[in-house]
Amino acid sequence: MENKILKWMVDYFCVSVFVEICSVAQNNVLFIIVDDLKPAIGSFKDKLAVTPNIDKLASKSFVFENAFVQQALCAPSRNSLLTSRRPDSLRLYDFHSYWRTTVGNYTTLPQHFKENGYHTHSIGKVFHPGITSNFSDDFPYSWSQRPFHPKSEIYKNAKLCQNEDGSLGANLICPVIVNFQPFGTLPDIESLHEALHFLKKKNNKTIPYFLAVGFQKPHIPFKFPREYLDLYPLENIPLPQNRWRPATLPEVAWNPWVDIRTRDDMKDLNIPFPYGPISDDALKKIIQCYYASTSYIDYLIGQLLEAVDNNTIIVFVGDHGWSLGEHGELAKYSNFEEATRVPLLIHVPNLTKNKKKITKLVELVDIFPTLVDLTQISKPLSLCPVDNESTALCSEGRSLASAMWGNASKGKSAVFSQYPRPGPYPELNSDKPILKNISIMGYSMTTRRYRYTEWVGFNTSTFNISWNKCYGKELYDHSIDPGENMNLAGRPELHEIQKNLRKKLILGWRHV
Template sequence: MAFLKLFGILLCLSITIIACEQLKHKTKPNVLLVLIDDMRHLGEEEVNLIHLNNLAGKSINFRNAFAQQALCAPSRNSLLTGRRPDSLRLYDFYSYWRDFVANYKSLPQVFKENGYDTYAVGKVFHPGESSNFTDDYPYSWTERPYHPSSERYKNYPVCYDRRTKSMQKNLICPVVTKNQPDKTLPDLEILDNTLKILNKRDSEKPYFLAVGLHKPHIPLKYPKKYKDMVPIQNVQPPRFPFKPENLPLVSWHPWTDLRSRDDIKSLNISFPLGTMPHKWTIKIRQSYYAAALYIDGLIGKLLSHINYSNTIVVITSDHGWSLGENGLWAKYSNFDVALKVPLIFYVPGMVPQTMDPPVELIDIFPTLVELSGLGINIPKCRNTNDRSILCYGGKSLVPLMKGIDSSDYFAISQYPRPSVFPQHDSDKPRLKNIKIMGYSIRTKQYRYTEWVNFNSTTFTIDWELIYGGELYNHHTDPDESNNLYTNIHYEPVKKYLSELLRNNYST
């Protein structure tokens, strides 16, 4: 009898402990992070992304969010470690920070170490050397990250070209899905796998689920029906489709990835300063919008499976994409269109609002840690040489969300160049070839950029050796087409912004 009584007490105690553990986990919200590839900040005058706009309407919507570098691997590693490219010493695709610099903790790793199941589906870290060919598994993820099998056909000649009546490796590539290899597309597989994770989870732990969608990254390959949703007669050209006269050459990039596609190659556009024909500008913009609509539809399906009462949802992109503004295409620059991205935070119980101050993608790390109530204190990195295993270079946006921070916000970005004059590797120079770094600061009114001497062996900067400068007043020139750098009337502004940039680029 005494044994049974003792057994009953122990059983009740065990149940209580289990219940407490379950309660502890349930007090932590789930986190869904959606990373879209090459998605610029799109206004409704360009295309109406219904599902993203609906989510933005019930979320904290940051309308001026900027990437740290307009290139996939550096931007993703920066976002997922909360550190600037200078801290990771990654400006291309060919080094892994844990081996090359220090064993810094990543955002999903922090959640994993604090009781979360962490999953990666699709392109979260950039695949390859920059994430150790493992997407940083097992440090960051509970399970091996998932990649769609159909991704191997990314650059196959699967685009039917009416002009040649053949299959080509085109930039513009609307397709019939059932006619594609494997009868599917990568983002469709990514969505299916994500829903399987959500529907089959039986763990009591909260989850951190990162989903990386591939489009609208080129080639602009998407289900054909989305092109019909963007009538070409409604597509507007950029207001300034040519290289501005006062743009320093070091700022220009020749968008070689577009030039290498079969349909664009056939246009014989002069290298490196030639501009896209008007007809093709409209066609590319149409297909980019169509690819964005395709992704928006997939996000809508994903969000229909989310429990909003206990899930934080963050949607953003690794960087933006130029669509012919100032004669430029793709990323590879310090212009707003190449750096500005959507940034939406849905937080249960938080009042929806639209935020205009400039913020940065490295702000996501400390913001999510604070919002999730992990109960850990992560310090701010002292500078880019701070080798602390866990610190962040951005700032938590929670005070801004709650209206208790009135600071003057700004965003700092950068881009490397091998030379002043555009070359074949100006878009994506390898580390050993980088000679110049363009550091850019975006305030509410201005974008200011200095292209300065950079030593890629010692990782040092000579601020006194300037190869070009840019200053744009967004109140009068939102297209960044009128460079005011040499305008004597803006000397005080230039001096102020130069000091602000130089005093803050490393933090």
């Protein structure tokens, strides 16, 4: 106990010095969240990516190279990040419930800033829209003014994508001429203009702001200005070497990417359900459009960053990753690292004048307590109680401030993700099962060397986990298999390693 108290005192002292160095005035906060963005960014060693503006931000930020989401699906991931509570605490694994009415009146990240003197505003996709944020983006709890949504987003899935024969479809691949789109614009362009308008009014004001800007691309459909295709000639697009389903992958772990198959242009390919495969030519076009969409967002982010003053903490993050053919999969909806690992950058004024790489394992639930410590708007967040009954302000993450300051501690020894399934075999609703249909939960733990996953029975009435009812296990050794291509679960020579990893997985995040 004395060691824990001493560590807390040291960390708190570091944070206090941290904030004193950063600025005298209260820092503004710009929170940028990008939909479906994996680390397909130049500063994350992706040689294909053309992302000069994000790279420029990275050059003066803390770059967290091993940041993981808690579930690779938009609503659960965003609500987990913004409340610093994990999916099992929110009891949210789909798009169909609002945590304040079903579990507890938990405080959110922007709400905490609002309650401590900040003007908070949401632009674009920050919370997932719909019932999961009470059809209001959690207004007025989290935001000082009504959240902004682009008027053109109602056309995001409309039949506006041009086919080769001149007809229009609701396609996956949809490069467009912007002037010919409804209202002559695209949703992310509208969000940028709203953000620039907000910053023009709020910069140099005495009341600090917390501005959250959510960009929709590279989320499907890949609707973006067609000129960004020029950055990625199709003949230069590489295919992943591991683009086939691993023979030892449990069937329950497979993500059949149904939302890809149902797009008009993909239907014409007659891709066999559930395992495919998709043709190399089609996969190349998907990869090309994912990267083109990312470069489009990079350009908008560059314009946004030019309007930010020097007193602003900037957080840049993806809400989850996206598979681009690795293991024969597309989209998210899995526990593979392609779906769970995301880019995370934190820029702190006057402190990160140069790039500072952090290789420690971190989770998106860590962002909330980190921003509290960096701004010192309140005392540090306490750890949430085990019973999950309290609605008091707390965190199920761990502040990254001491790691940013240079504390020599090793950090977390493991990070945790999970994904639900309706049954042991791929079904049409395997990707996005609604709560009542979930019967299996895949609990996944990544350590510095391994990823270990068990797909176990899950009761959505009691929310009890049946660890003894197992439908599949996965074990990957990243030291010899960074691509997670060879499932080693069940190997007799790894029995003790798997046994210890299983024990750690069951104990959970509180014990790492």
